[in-house]
Amino acid sequence: MLYSKRCIVTGAAGFIGSALTRLLLTETGATVLAVDKLTYAGVPESLKESGLDPATLSSSNPRLEFLKADICDQSAMDKAFADFRPDTIFHLAAESHVDRSIDGPGEFVRTNVVGTATLLQAALKWWKAHPGFVFQHISTDEVYGSLGAEGFFTEQTPYRPHSPYSASKASSDHLVRAWMDTYGLPVKITNCSNNYGPYHFPEKLVPLTILNCLEGKPLPVYGSGVNVRDWLYVEDHVRALLLVNERGKPGETYNVGGHNERTNLEVVETVCAILDELRPRADGSRYSSLITFVADRPGHDLRYAINPDKLMGDLGWRARENFDSGMRKTVQWYLDNEWWWRSIREKKYAGERLGAGRSISAPAASHVV
Numbered sequence: 059m060l061y062s063k064r065c066i067v068t069g070a071a072g073f074i075g076s077a078l079t080r081l082l083l084t085e086t087g088a089t090v091l092a093v094d095k096l097t098y099a100g101v102p103e104s105l106k107e108s109g110l111d112p113a114t115l116s117s118s119n120p121r122l123e124f125l126k127a128d129i130c131d132q133s134a135m136d137k138a139f140a141d142f143r144p145d146t147i148f149h150l151a152a153e154s155h156v157d158r159s160i161d162g163p164g165e166f167v168r169t170n171v172v173g174t175a176t177l178l179q180a181a182l183k184w185w186k187a188h189p190g191f192v193f194q195h196i197s198t199d200e201v202y203g204s205l206g207a208e209g210f211f212t213e214q215t216p217y218r219p220h221s222p223y224s225a226s227k228a229s230s231d232h233l234v235r236a237w238m239d240t241y242g243l244p245v246k247i248t249n250c251s252n253n254y255g256p257y258h259f260p261e262k263l264v265p266l267t268i269l270n271c272l273e274g275k276p277l278p279v280y281g282s283g284v285n286v287r288d289w290l291y292v293e294d295h296v297r298a299l300l301l302v303n304e305r306g307k308p309g310e311t312y313n314v315g316g317h318n319e320r321t322n323l324e325v326v327e328t329v330c331a332i333l334d335e336l337r338p339r340a341d342g343s344r345y346s347s348l349i350t351f352v353a354d355r356p357g358h359d360l361r362y363a364i365n366p367d368k369l370m371g372d373l374g375w376r377a378r379e380n381f382d383s384g385m386r387k388t389v390q391w392y393l394d395n396e397w398w399w400r401s402i403r404e405k406k407y408a409g410e411r412l413g414a415g416r417s418i419s420a421p422a423a424s425h426v427v
């Protein structure tokens with residue numbers, strides 16, 4: 059049967075939320091209410107191919123509606139539920155960049171913790187009158203902390219977050235489970251490894267590397283580049299989210315990852331090698347000559363790696379892309395879509411170092427109560 063639910067997607071103008079919205083609109087019969095505050099990371103242009111006019115935020119697609127709103131605004135969230143009448147919510151809105159959480163943790167506590175609690179309250183009221191409703195929470199493997207050279211995160215791994223970002227996401231996961239255990243709200247949680255792919259905001263490692271290469275700028279690698287992440291192509295992630303929504307059991311957690319562990323240095327070198335082939339430098343030098351080792355991120359976790367056996371065994375999920383195929387698609391997308399990243403680079407983020415611990419702002423008191 060065609061999936062035709064009414065879905066709220068929070069954070070829909072972000073990297074993963076826009077990919078999920080595209081998937082829902084192109085491969086299912088779902089109707090989507092895209093909710094986003096449009097922070098610096100919210101890019102309405104990412105929903106252009108889904109039918110959104112980025113200037114007016116009106117949609118030419120009858121199955122897509124956009125609501126500019128803050129998930130911390132209880133009355134706006136209550137109204138969104140009452141007006142849209144969702145069957146489910148995919149909750150992705152978050153402050154998502156570890157480096158920014160080091161410089162200013164307050165917004166992370168506000169959006170990721172208070173915002174999630176606000177949405178849970180709106181969802182709870184809605185679910186009491188509409189029992190088929192499910193709350194799906196999208197989280198990160200960073201809640202589990204850091205691994206040594208061996209082993210994988212499973213759904214049973216105890217939480218041990220280290221950064222303000224991962225601690226705020228861990229808090230949000232706990233809140234979601236608490237609303238199920240205490241009030242009976244049906245919830246599903248996914249914890250995913252590092253994503254990469256089209257429409258990724260240029261402050262993150264992969265797009266930053268691609269764009270710095272194209273502009274002939276240094277390619278910053280933290281520490282000695284040995285930190286390992288488990289890389290997943292964003293479309294594989296959002297297919298997993300849809301599968302969990304359709305077939306996952308309420309109350310369950312599913313880890314999402316594709317067994318693509320790479321050191322940060324390997325990631326940067328891969329991007330360089332693909333660009334050497336697709337867009338050789340005019341002077342014949344290799345892009346890797348731009349690699350520059352910089353001071354490490356404070357509290358930098360050494361290694362993340364996901365065991366996705368539950369998702370694969372119980373729900374039959376498989377990643378379609380491996381690291382090399384996904385990375386090639388990604389580099390090609392940035393080469394073909396300068397219209398998307400050029401204005402972000404010029405107006406929002408030009409590649410400066412974040413999170414070196416230089417400009418720490420404490421959470422405002424109103425954010426933490």
Ligand SMILES: NC(=O)c1ccc[n+]([C@@H]2O[C@H](COP(=O)([O-])OP(=O)(O)OC[C@H]3O[C@@H](n4cnc5c(N)ncnc54)[C@H](O)[C@@H]3O)[C@@H](O)[C@H]2O)c1
Nearest residue numbers: 069071072073074095096097100128129151152154197253
């Ligand atoms: N990117 C990854 O590698 C990754 C991996 C695992 C999990 N996740 C999780 O997936 C989710 C999406 O990540 P992403 O990479 O797409 O992030 P992103 O930063 O690209 O997008 C976040 C979106 O949320 C919106 N937003 C922020 N604060 C808001 C608020 N108060 N109210 C409404 N909207 C708000 C922003 O405008 C933005 O559009 C996050 O919850 C993140 O923790 C991300």
